[in-house]
Amino acid sequence: xxxxxxxxxxxxxxxxxxxxxxxxxxxxxxxxxxxxxxxxxxxxxxxxxxxxxxxxxxxxxxxxxxxxxxxxxxxxxxxxxxxxxxxxxxxxxxxxxxxxxxxxxxxxxxxxxxxxxxxxxxxxxxxxxxxxxxxxxxxxxxxxxxxxxxxxxxxxxxxxxxxxxxxxxxxxxxxxxxxxxxxxxxxxxxxxxxxxxxxxxxxxxxxxxxxxxxxxxxxxxxxxxxxxxxxxxxxxxxxxxxxxxxxxxxxxxxxxxxxxxxxxxxxxxxxxxxxxxxxxxxxxxxxxxxxxxxxxxxxxxxxxxxxxxxxxxxxxxxxxxxxxxxxxxxxxxxxxxxxxxxxxxxxxxxxxxxxxxxxxxxxxxxxxxxxxxxxx
Amino acid sequence: xxxxxxxxxxxxxxxxxxxxxxxxxxxxxxxxxxxxxxxxxxxxxxxxxxxxxxxxxxxxxxxxxxxxxxxxxxxxxxxxxxxxxxxxxxxxxxxxxxxxxxxxxxxxxxxxxxxxxxxxxxxxxxxxxxxxxxxxxxxxxxxxxxxxxxxxxxxxxxxxxxxxxxxxxxxxxxxxxxxxxxxxxxxxxxxxxxxxxxxxxxxxxxxxxxxxxxxxxxxxxxxxxxxxxxxxxxxxxxxxxxxxxxxxxxxxxxxxxxxxxxxxxxxxxxxxxxxxxxxxxxxxxxxxxxxxxxxxxxxxxxxxxxxxxxxxxxxxxxxxxxxxxxxxxxxxxxxxxxxxxxxxxxxxxxxxxxxxxxxxxxxxxxxxxxxxxxxx
Numbered sequence: 001x002x003x004x005x006x007x008x009x010x011x012x013x014x015x016x017x018x019x020x021x022x023x024x025x026x027x028x029x030x031x032x033x034x035x036x037x038x039x040x041x042x043x044x045x046x047x048x049x050x051x052x053x054x055x056x057x058x059x060x061x062x063x064x065x066x067x068x069x070x071x072x073x074x075x076x077x078x079x080x081x082x083x084x085x086x087x088x089x090x091x092x093x094x095x096x097x098x099x100x101x102x103x104x105x106x107x108x109x110x111x112x113x114x115x116x117x118x119x120x121x122x123x124x125x126x127x128x129x130x131x132x133x134x135x136x137x138x139x140x141x142x143x144x145x146x147x148x149x150x151x152x153x154x155x156x157x158x159x160x161x162x163x164x165x166x167x168x169x170x171x172x173x174x175x176x177x178x179x180x181x182x183x184x185x186x187x188x189x190x191x192x193x194x195x196x197x198x199x200x201x202x203x204x205x206x207x208x209x210x211x212x213x214x215x216x217x218x219x220x221x222x223x224x225x226x227x228x229x230x231x232x233x234x235x236x237x238x239x240x241x242x243x244x245x246x247x248x249x250x251x252x253x254x255x256x257x258x259x260x261x262x263x264x265x266x267x268x269x270x271x272x273x274x275x276x277x278x279x280x281x282x283x284x285x286x287x288x289x290x291x292x293x294x295x296x297x298x299x300x301x302x303x304x305x306x307x308x309x310x311x312x313x314x315x316x317x318x319x320x321x322x323x324x325x326x327x328x329x330x331x332x333x334x335x336x337x338x339x340x341x342x343x344x345x346x347x348x349x350x351x352x353x354x355x356x357x358x359x360x361x362x363x364x365x366x367x368x369x370x371x372x373x374x375x376x
Numbered sequence: 377x378x379x380x381x382x383x384x385x386x387x388x389x390x391x392x393x394x395x396x397x398x399x400x401x402x403x404x405x406x407x408x409x410x411x412x413x414x415x416x417x418x419x420x421x422x423x424x425x426x427x428x429x430x431x432x433x434x435x436x437x438x439x440x441x442x443x444x445x446x447x448x449x450x451x452x453x454x455x456x457x458x459x460x461x462x463x464x465x466x467x468x469x470x471x472x473x474x475x476x477x478x479x480x481x482x483x484x485x486x487x488x489x490x491x492x493x494x495x496x497x498x499x500x501x502x503x504x505x506x507x508x509x510x511x512x513x514x515x516x517x518x519x520x521x522x523x524x525x526x527x528x529x530x531x532x533x534x535x536x537x538x539x540x541x542x543x544x545x546x547x548x549x550x551x552x553x554x555x556x557x558x559x560x561x562x563x564x565x566x567x568x569x570x571x572x573x574x575x576x577x578x579x580x581x582x583x584x585x586x587x588x589x590x591x592x593x594x595x596x597x598x599x600x601x602x603x604x605x606x607x608x609x610x611x612x613x614x615x616x617x618x619x620x621x622x623x624x625x626x627x628x629x630x631x632x633x634x635x636x637x638x639x640x641x642x643x644x645x646x647x648x649x650x651x652x653x654x655x656x657x658x659x660x661x662x663x664x665x666x667x668x669x670x671x672x673x674x675x676x677x678x679x680x681x682x683x684x685x686x687x688x689x690x691x692x693x694x695x696x697x698x699x700x701x702x703x704x705x706x707x708x709x710x711x712x713x714x715x716x717x718x719x720x721x722x723x724x725x726x727x728x729x730x731x732x733x734x735x736x737x738x739x740x741x742x743x744x745x746x747x748x749x750x751x752x
Contacts, residue, residue: 017397021622130461191403233466235433240566
C-alpha cells in the first residue's frame with residue numbers, strides 16, 4: 001500500500017514535546033512558540049509572525065485585521081480550499097470568485113481587475129502547490145485600487161517569487177498578510193497548525209490583541225499598560241506549546257525535508273515527462289517568476305474519464321492518488337450566491353487534476369512503481 | 377515560591393502523545409479524539425461531544441449554531457472571561473450584561489427576565505469556579521421565552537446541578553449547548569483545548585459540519601453522501617491528535633485529580649473559616665443545588681484595599697494570589713456599547729475577589745503556610 005500522504009517525523013518531535021510538557025508551560029506563547037516565530041521572521045523576511053491553531057485560523061485573523069464588514073467583497077480563486085473563503089464569509093464578505101490560469105491552477109491574475117468594484121476590500125491569491133502567483137502583478141493592481149493582499153500560502157512554505165528587477169522574496173512576505181498551514185499533509189507539519197505573517201506594520205499591534213482573545217495582555221506583560229482588559233474582538237488563535245514544540249523539530253530539519261521532497265518531485269517529473277507529452281497530459285507548470293517547493297506532484301488529465309481511469313488503475317495496485325478541490329462557486333453553499341460567471345478553468349482542474357503520493361519516506365522504488373503503472 | 381497554578385501531569389501524557397505521533401495520525405479527529413469524546417458522552421450525559429482547540433472556539437461554534445445574526449441580543453454575566461462575550465460579538469450580537477449574585481459571582485438569575493427583549497436569542501450562564509448557576513430557573517425562563525441556553529462551563533468539569541425533584545445532572549448537560557476548557561489552568565488540561573457539548577439533537581449534524589470547516593466530510597466518510605463539499609460556514613475547530621492524546625491521560629486520572637483538589641479546597645476552607653467570619657471576608661459559597669468541583673478557592677474581601685493588602689502580604693512570602701475578571705460592561709471595548717445600567721456586584725467581585733494557589737501538587741504544608749500568612 002502506498003498512501004497519498006504519510007506525515008514525516010524527524011525524530012525530535014516527541015523529545016521537544018516532552019520538554020514542553022515537563023517544563024510545565026503547556027498553554028500558548030511559550031518558549032517553542034517564540035522560537036518558531038523567530039525562525040520564520042529571520043529566515044523568510046516576514047515582518048512579524050504569530051503561530052495559530054490552523055491556517056484557517058490565520059486566515060480568520062487576516063479577515064478581522066482587514067476589517068471585513070458585511071457586504072464587503074473579496075476576490076479569490078474558486079479552485080481553493082473552503083477555508084480561504086469561509087474565513088471571509090464569517091465576517092460577512094461576499095466572495096467574487098476568479099478563474100484559474102490556463103497553465104496552472106493559481107488565480108488568473110489578468111482576470112482580477114475586472115472583478116474589482118467599490119466594495120472590494122481584499123485580494124486573496126492562493127499559491128497552489130506552493131507555486132507562486134504573479135505577486136508583482138497582483139500587488140500592482142492592489143496598490144492601484146488601494147486593496148489589501150492576503151496570501152493564502154497554506155502550501156507555500158520555503159517557496160519564492162522573483163520580481164522583474166531580479167529581487168527574490170519568499171512567498172508570504174509580499175502581501176500585507178499571509179497564512180501558512182502545518183497540517184499533517186504539508187511539507188512542514190505540526191498535526192493541525194498554522195501561521196499568520198504580518199508584513200504591514202499597521203497591523204502588528206492589533207494582530208497581537210486579536211490573537212490574545214481581544215485583550216491587550218501582551219502589552220501588559222511588556223509593561224506598556226498597567227492592567228489588561230477587553231479592547232477588541234478576538235479569539236483564542238494561539239496553539240498549545242506542545243504543537244509549537246513539534247513544529248520546532250520540523251523546522252530544524254527543513255532543509256533536509258525540502259531536499260528530499262524536491263528529489264521525489266524531480267523523479268516523478270523526469271519519469272513522466274515523455275509519457276505526458278505524448279498523451280496531452282500536463283505535468284505541474286512552474287512560471288519563470290516562481291519556485292517549486294515540491295509540495296505536490298499532480299497530473300492534469302485531458303478529461304475526467306482519463307483521470308478516473310488513472311486513479312482506478314493506481315488503486316488496483318494499492319497506490320492512493322487523489323483529486324483535489326471542487327470549484328467553490330459551484331458548491332452547495334455558494335452556487336446561489338455566485339454571480340453566474342462561468343469559471344471554466346476552475347471546473348477543468350476540479351475534474352481533471354489528480355495528485356500523486358508525495359511524502360518524505362516515498363522511496364525511489366515506490367516512485368518507479370507509480371510511474372510504471374501510470375505509463376504502462 | 378508557591379505559584380498560583382502549576383499544570384499537573386499524570387505521567388502518561390508524553391506516552392500517549394508519543395503513541396499519536398508514531399501511529400502517524402496527527403491531524404484532528406483520530407483515535408484519541410474519539411476516545412475523549414466518548415468519555416464525556418458516557419460519563420456526563422452530554423448527547424454529543426466535539427473536541428475543540430479551546431473553550432473560546434467551542435463558544436464560537438455555539439454562537440454559529442445558535443445562528444446569531446447582527447443585532448441579536450445575548451444575555452450573560454459581566455463578570456466573566458472575554459471569550460464568553462467575544463464569541464457572540466464576532467457574530468454581530470449585542471451583549472446585555474447581567475449582574476452577579478450577592479452570594480457568589482455567578483449570574484443573578486432573577487435579573488435575567490428583565491433583560492429579555494424581542495431581539496434576545498440566547499442566555500449564557502457561566503458556572504463560575506465550577507459552581508452551577510440555578511439551571512432550573514434559567515431553563516424555565518429560556519423555555520418560556522423560546523431562548524437557547526449555552527452553558528459556559530469552562531471551569532465546570534465534573535460538577536453537578538440538582539433539580540427540585542431531586543434529579544442530578546452534570547453541568548454542561550442541561551443547556552442546549554455547553555463549552556468546556558482544558559486550558560492549563562483548569563482541573564483537567566491539554567495545554568490549550570476545549571469541548572463543545574451538544575445536548576439538543578437539532579444541532580448535532582450542523583455542529584459536525586461547522587467543526588469540519590463547513591464541509592460534509594464526516595457524512596462522506598460515513599458513506600451518507602458520495603462526495604463532500606462546502607455546505608455551510610465553519611472553521612477548523614478540531615485539535616491535533618497530540619492534544620487529544622494528552623487530554624486522554626488526564627481523563628484516565630480524573631477521579632484521582634478531583635479527590636486531591638477537593639482535599640486541598642477543604643483544607644483551605646476549614647483553615648480560613650473562623651478568620652473569615654471574624655473579618656467579614658467571604659469564602660466560596662456553594663448553593664444547595666450545586667456541587668463543588670474544587671476548581672478554585674477564592675476570598676471575597678471587604679474592599680479593594682484589603683484585597684491588595686492580602687495579595688501583597690502573600691507576595692512578600694513568595695505566594696502568588698491573583699485577582700480575576702474585570703467587569704466586561706466597563707471594558708475599554710464595551711463600555712460605550714453598554715446600556716449604562718450599574719452592575720454593582722460584578723464591580724464588587726472585580727475589586728474584591730482574590731484567588732489562592734490551587735493545583736494538584738500543592739502540599740498540606742504549602743496550604744498551612746498560605747493560611748498562616750493570611751490569618752496571622
